[in-house]
Ligand code: FES
């Protein structure tokens with residue numbers, strides 16, 4: 001007799017996490033206080049490039065409450081400590097040492113120069129003003145092409161170049177496709193474009209913070225990080241500390257979006273100073289510090305050449321990138337644009353492909369992962385390019401895509417960039433999206449508005465995207481020279497009372513792992529959802545893991561959980577057979593019970609857990625535990641895909657853009673929790689749309705970040721975004737037992753080109769074929785008037801973008 | 814300076830530096846760490862609390878300005894284990910992910926509903942303009958606020974936020990609950 005229980009996976013469970021978050025009972029790192037806690041404040045360089053002539057800390061040391069002031073030389077007299085970069089993309093990549101605090105020179109405005117330790121945060125802050133730093137200006141290197149110019153000054157004199165690395169993939173050489181130069185030479189149509197991926201700020205809402213307690217047996221660090229496990233190992237390696245003497249805890253973390261994948265100089269500083277003083281220390285940054293000191297994202301110049309036949313068949317794609325690393329290399333910074341190498345060919349069958357990326361140093365904040373990391377950039381460029389090619393050929397842009405995409409019966413499909421897409425159905429997602437959107441009716445309205453010269457023109461933007469998720473198969477990371485693997489760990493503890501503790505190496509910071517993992521385990525073990533507790537983010541309880549980024553948690557970490565439960569069931573099966581005096585082969589497990597086939601005799605997993613705990617009568621040679629762990633290394637990436645359609649109204653008299661409707665149909669494989677999936681889509685869309693319309697980190701000619709606060713950096717508010725229509729198709733991944741693919745980055749990756757394509761489509765009849773992001777009213781207006789795509793200044797001046805959605809309440813007041 | 818402030822129903826008397834911000838007083842002196850700091854330019858709204866029944870960004874108010882007043886934070890909303898309808902609606906509508914903006918969003922939403930008990934989507938979006946969320950894209954927040962409005966119709970919701978003390982613009986349960994219309 002098997003009770004039919006409704007499966008948990010697929011259910012829209014409300015989140016377990018919420019209770020503490022909606023009542024203010026949250027544990028942010030900055031909430032923490034310890035006996036004798038002292039506070040750090042970091043003095044940051046106001047100049048982008050200079051020699052440090054002298055630092056006088058004597059007056060600061062006399063300030064009330066101040067315990068100590070340290071410079072880089074004080075903390076690291078031999079100049080040996082360098083912040084780690086785990087992704088040397090080529091053997092000859094140039095890696096400057098990034099000190100804990102600047103030593104000798106400062107290389108970007110915002111770099112730490114000295115640190116004050118005081119009894120209160122306020123006193124530490126006050127004392128910063130008393131530190132006297134004398135700088136001798138060096139020429140500031142800004143802009144990718146400037147940095148590569150023949151006679152350009154150098155960011156790092158000792159490297160002899162501003163070129164960090166050149167990474168190349170060529171399908172002709174790899175044997176995965178033809179020669180792109182040949183394809184271009186033979187092409188009936190060639191379209192070339194240059195796109196600019198502006199620099200963005202990840203802008204997680206919780207500023208970064210770190211507490212280190214040196215008074216316990218292990219040196220304990222709490223940090224607002226996405227990567228507690230990596231941070232632990234990297235801290236040990238960076239400082240030569242014994243790894244078993246370090247414990248890292250990521251408590252509640254207020255968002256990350258890639259921005260908290262880092263090993264911070266401030267974290268290393270906290271470790272050094274806590275040990276030096278023998279006291280617990282805390283560092284919490286202000287938002288203004290986050291803006292200049294936390295890594296930025298994107299910042300590329302993309303040159304694309306696409307070759308095609310007149311009938312629209314794409315015959316070749318050549319991609320040449322320049323990617324701004326900033327002044328130093330982040331933890332995975334150099335590899336971010338390289339992730340894009342596998343995504344420019346997107347969902348299309350492209351016979352010849354060449355990709356070359358030059359990473360470049362400039363005197364700016366370093367860049368590293370930001371939601372999508374390399375894949376949004378690639379998707380943007382290819383989806384913009386498909387629209388440009390369609391315009392050149394006079395074809396409907398959807399028809400062009402359809403002509404070139406991989407058909408649903410062609411999976412598994414190995415692409416020109418050597419990835420094997422396991423599954424997908426672009427036709428199904430597209431058809432559903434077109435219906436929800438009312439594609440034909442909107443095209444009709446567009447024609448009418450054009451004919452009557454309506455001051456408000458309508459544009460339709462398409463983005464049919466895929467992405468590689470579930471970072472990553474360790475062997476692939478190895479072949480890309482990444483410094484670690486891509487597996488994930490999980491463990492199950494079966495408690496004597498039948499409750500279950502699940503330990504995961506994926507470290508959530510808002511995604512909802514506690515809820516989703518509980519659903520998975522409830523199904524696997526047949527226990528109630530409420531009886532499962534998920535533990536994560538503390539290297540003491542969750543001792544092994546590679547953390548959360550790259551939409552990997554479910555597709556890798558979730559599968560590790562499944563594998564661990566399978567081991568629990570196998571252990572329990574032996575005991576159940578013993579308890580019921582039958583052969584293991586006669587047992588079937590379902591709904592939390594082992595039943596002897598063909599009878600109604602059964603034993604529940606909770607009873608077995610109790611029997612194992614008592615251990616009075618176990619079969620010969622069986623250890624008294626059901627607890628199990630598993631480490632899962634995926635054999636392939638997963639490939640979510642979707643069709644995003646955006647309709648924009650562009651006021652040709654003011655340049656104002658209004659998103660009239662946004663429809664997306666995503667295929668993220670099997671869904672564990674549809675509510676969480678939808679939430680991830682919404683948030684992702686908001687960030688992608690924000691790149692298209694609002695956000696840009698802008699530097700002035702002296703290297704000062706002029707959009708360095710939330711008053712200047714245009715993070716959209718509720719009033720600046722539309723409601724989205726989201727829907728799904730479900731083509732299970734065939735490479736993991738849950739059939740899941742990952743959803744964390746999809747919305748961000750897909751939406752930016754959909755919006756920009758829509759705006760360009762609205763004004764193409766004025767001779768416009770590109771407008772640089774963000775598409776501020778000024779830029780759009782200027783493009784319509786002059787065809788100048790980057791016109792109207794940086795576009796991030798206060799009020800330049802906000803309010804585009806809603807004319808009645810526009811502008812940043 | 815010596816101040817007396819009632820926070821979440823408890824009266825506190827403390828000596829504070831004149832420059833101390835209300836948010837720092839709440840977090841550091843009173844341990845009310847449910848209220849958080851997300852920026853230093855009064856743009857994010859993460860620090861929003863109620864001062865005598867009206868929402869304020871507690872990073873833009875000095876502790877001394879709260880002298881003699883009643884402050885309600887996110888920690889003071891639930892009554893006898895019963896969530897405030899807006900808290901409940903945020904949970905029910907998945908209106909939070911990392912939850913960092915959530916205390917401020919909830920406090921601002923309650924204020925919005927006291928001014929307009931039945932806001933349409935546009936009014937909610939406008940009313941929350943000063944509160945930034947990086948996770949949710951706002952769609953479910955808007956949904957939650959409208960859902961809460963629905964549940965807070967007279968007689969539908971539990972007694973909302975308690976405001977003791979006399980006048981100074983203090984609101985009653987009925988005005989929060991939509992009865993003031
Ligand atoms: S902390 Fe951002 S508005 Fe108060």
Ligand code: FES
Nearest residue numbers: 910914946947948
């Ligand atoms: S839920 Fe993370 S900022 Fe709003």
